[in-house]
Amino acid sequence: MKYLYIIPRTLWKILYFLNFFLGLVILYPFFYILLSKKEWFYTAFRLQKFWARWILYVPGLFAKIKRETPVEKLPSPAVYVANHASYLDIVFNYIAVPDYFVSMGKQEISKAPLFRIFFKEMNILVDRKSNFGAHKAFIRAGLEIDKGHNVFIFPEGGISSSGKLINFKNGAFRLAIDKQVPIIPITYLNNWKLLQNGGFLKVKGGPGISRIIVHAPIPTVGMTENDQVPLRNKVRAVILDDLNNYNNN
Numbered sequence: 001m002k003y004l005y006i007i008p009r010t011l012w013k014i015l016y017f018l019n020f021f022l023g024l025v026i027l028y029p030f031f032y033i034l035l036s037k038k039e040w041f042y043t044a045f046r047l048q049k050f051w052a053r054w055i056l057y058v059p060g061l062f063a064k065i066k067r068e069t070p071v072e073k074l075p076s077p078a079v080y081v082a083n084h085a086s087y088l089d090i091v092f093n094y095i096a097v098p099d100y101f102v103s104m105g106k107q108e109i110s111k112a113p114l115f116r117i118f119f120k121e122m123n124i125l126v127d128r129k130s131n132f133g134a135h136k137a138f139i140r141a142g143l144e145i146d147k148g149h150n151v152f153i154f155p156e157g158g159i160s161s162s163g164k165l166i167n168f169k170n171g172a173f174r175l176a177i178d179k180q181v182p183i184i185p186i187t188y189l190n191n192w193k194l195l196q197n198g199g200f201l202k203v204k205g206g207p208g209i210s211r212i213i214v215h216a217p218i219p220t221v222g223m224t225e226n227d228q229v230p231l232r233n234k235v236r237a238v239i240l241d242d243l244n245n246y247n248n249n
Contacts, residue, residue: 008206009203009204009205009206010205012059012205012206012207013195013205015058015059016055016059016195016205019054019055019058019059020055023051023054023055024051024114024115025114027047027051028114028117030047031044031047031117031118032117034047035117035118035120035121035122038121041100041121041122042100044122045100045101045122048094048118049094049095052091052092052093052094052095053095055091056088056091056092056095059207060207060208061088061194061207061208061209061210062208062209062210063092063095063096063209063210063212064209064210064211064212065095065096065212065213065214066211066212066213066214067214068213068214068215068216069214069215069216069217071098074098074099074184074217075181075182075184075217076099076148076150077144077145077148077149077150077151077179077181078150078151078176078181078182078183078184078217079145079150079151079152079153079172079175079176079179079181079182079183079184080093080097080101080150080151080152080153080183080184080185080186081152081153081154081155081168081172081183081184081185081186081235082096082152082154082185082186082187082188082239083154083156083160083165083186083187083188083239083243084154084156084158084159084160084166084188085159085160085161085162085163085164085188085191085192085197086159086188086191086192086194086195086196086197087159087195087197088188088191088194088195088210089154089188089191090103092188092191092210092212093152093186095212096186096212096214097150097152097186097214099150100149100150101149101150101151101152102122102123102124102141102144102149102150102151102152103118103123103124103151103152103153104123104124104125104126104137104141104151104152104153104154105119105123105124105125105126106125106126106128106157107125107126107127107128107129107133109125124137124140124141124144124151125137126171128157134171138171138174138175141153141175142175142178142179145175145179145181146179151175153171153172153175155168155169155171155172155173155232155235155236156168156169157169159197160192160197161192161196161197161198161203162192163190163192163193163243163247165236165239165240165243167236168232168235168236170228170229170232172232173228173229173231173232173235174225174228176220176231177220177223177224177225177227177228177231180220180221180222180223181220182217182218182219182220183217183218183220183231183235184214184215184216184217184218185215185218185235185238185239186212186213186214186215186239187212187213187215187238187239187242187243188210188211188212189210189211189212189213189242189243189246190208190210190211190246191210192204193208194206194207194208194210211246213242215238215239218231218234218235218238
């Protein structure tokens with residue numbers, strides 16, 4: 001019976017990726033100009049938000065967001081973290097987070113045609129295979145917070161193909177404590193069901209509503225390096241509890 005879904009899922013995924021690349025090609029000249037000067041990065045970010053809606057709305061993807069803290073009361077700068085089980089998570093970041101943020105992404109993005117322009121200056125690449133590269137990215141993220149910018153990190157360091165939460169790495173929590181800024185967890189409840197990571201023909205994909213929870217900020221003022229692991233575990237538990245509640249209902 002499951003094979004009956006292969007054709008519609010495949011057609012939808014073709015539509016999604018064609019729409020993605022069409023938008024990138026059309027908007028690329030504008031991004032190229034706006035990303036050439038740091039003082040234009042805020043405008044480039046607003047264009048990214050527009051493009052995110054283009055990417056999502058055309059193939060029928062929408063967001064239903066539960067915010068535990070009103071948008072106008074969200075602290076800034078802050079470190080945002082979220083579970084990562086779909087490439088849609090990256091796009092929905094621009095829907096879920098209202099204010100300017102800098103993303104941290106893996107080094108492999110630098111090899112992606114066109115898309116790598118976003119990580120040339122504006123966002124931060126992390127070479128997870130190199131301690132020096134990871135430290136360099138950490139310093140850069142700290143400098144962005146010093147400028148008043150939010151930083152977005154997926155602490156799992158990879159994409160789960162089953163929606164299950166992977167163990168968190170320490171970087172995001174070390175950064176938040178080092179800079180004494182809040183951590184704001186985000187739970188993407190079902191993005192993996194809308195666009196699953198894995199083989200193009202076999203995995204799930206289709207239109208629908210992304211269910212998102214933006215949790216209340218967790219302060220780090222007064223925390224030290226000794227609080228890094230407890231903070232990491234607390235944030236992971238917040239996200240895991242919501243995932244379990246959603247999947248069990």
